[in-house]
Amino acid sequence: MSILQALLIALFVAAVESRALGYATLTMRFSPLMAGFVVGAVLGDMHTAMVTTATIQLIYMGVVAPGGAMPSEPCVASAIAVSTAVIGGLDPEAAVAIAVPVGLMGSYLYQLRFFLNTICVQKMDACAVKADSRGLALWIGLAPSLIGFALFVPTMTIALYLGAPVISDVMNAISEGPVLHALTVVSGGLAALGIAITMHVIGSRKLLVFFFLAYFLVVITTSAGVSITMITWAVFGVIIAFCYNMFTAKADA
Numbered sequence: 001m002s003i004l005q006a007l008l009i010a011l012f013v014a015a016v017e018s019r020a021l022g023y024a025t026l027t028m029r030f031s032p033l034m035a036g037f038v039v040g041a042v043l044g045d046m047h048t049a050m051v052t053t054a055t056i057q058l059i060y061m062g063v064v065a066p067g068g069a070m071p072s073e074p075c076v077a078s079a080i081a082v083s084t085a086v087i088g089g090l091d092p093e094a095a096v097a098i099a100v101p102v103g104l105m106g107s108y109l110y111q112l113r114f115f116l117n118t119i120c121v122q123k124m125d126a127c128a129v130k131a132d133s134r135g136l137a138l139w140i141g142l143a144p145s146l147i148g149f150a151l152f153v154p155t156m157t158i159a160l161y162l163g164a165p166v167i168s169d170v171m172n173a174i175s176e177g178p179v180l181h182a183l184t185v186v187s188g189g190l191a192a193l194g195i196a197i198t199m200h201v202i203g204s205r206k207l208l209v210f211f212f213l214a215y216f217l218v219v220i221t222t223s224a225g226v227s228i229t230m231i232t233w234a235v236f237g238v239i240i241a242f243c244y245n246m247f248t249a250k251a252d253a
Contacts, residue, residue, distance in 0.1 A: 001087055003161055005042050009079055010156035011149075012038045016075045017110060018148020032056045032078030032099075039082045052085045053078050055092035056099050072099075076106025076152075080159055102159070109151055116147050210240065 013035065019025045028034040036053025040046035060074045081099035084090060090098075120139045127135030214237070221228055 001083060001160060006157045006160035008042050009039055009083065009160055010153050013075055013079050013156050014149045014152035017152050018145045020145040029075050030060065032060060032074045035075045035078040036082045039079055043083065043086050045086045048086050049082050052082045052092045052095045055096055056081060059096065072103030073106030073110055077103030083160055084163060109155060113148055113151055117144050120144050
């Protein structure tokens, strides 16, 4: 891979992770297929890229991001894993093995971005007090995107150019250090925040019982060693929603 190709893919990943492309970047972040499409276009092998990224997509079909935190970043993982698979001629299964540790690196970078964005929040509050519209545009729109690009462009360019094994070695070397420990603590706080936001969005106290029902069902089945996929839980959720709607409609009538 040339340095130009690595830079082009890194720019796309940075735009997605920094949300520089607006609300559409949320879909691009959660869908490895978008990153795989860009990698295939840049490297000139769309067929291999899409077959590989379709396999990686299966990992993230049931993954949610409470508070914005994910255990592994799909866009980062697929960009590097698909690139390695296209250049090295790897099977899709081998690419999945690469995507897991590389996606872990991306999740820590994303959490570091959240931490750095607290600077923007302080500046934003000061501009809001002064009714400074230009300042608000800078610290709400431009500055967080620049921070994201500053984090992801150099790291992704180096990772793509040198290859996924280098990133895996780096992650293993610093896995016991204080930096990853601090980011892990931040990630736990973001997850708790996401759960609180979910409960707030539900709003109605009558509906919170379904939230707690789902939570404790997951806890009980996990502790019992029963493996149930997110798709299966979603099917149960749809059935319960239909039953709730049917019974409440009859009661209202």
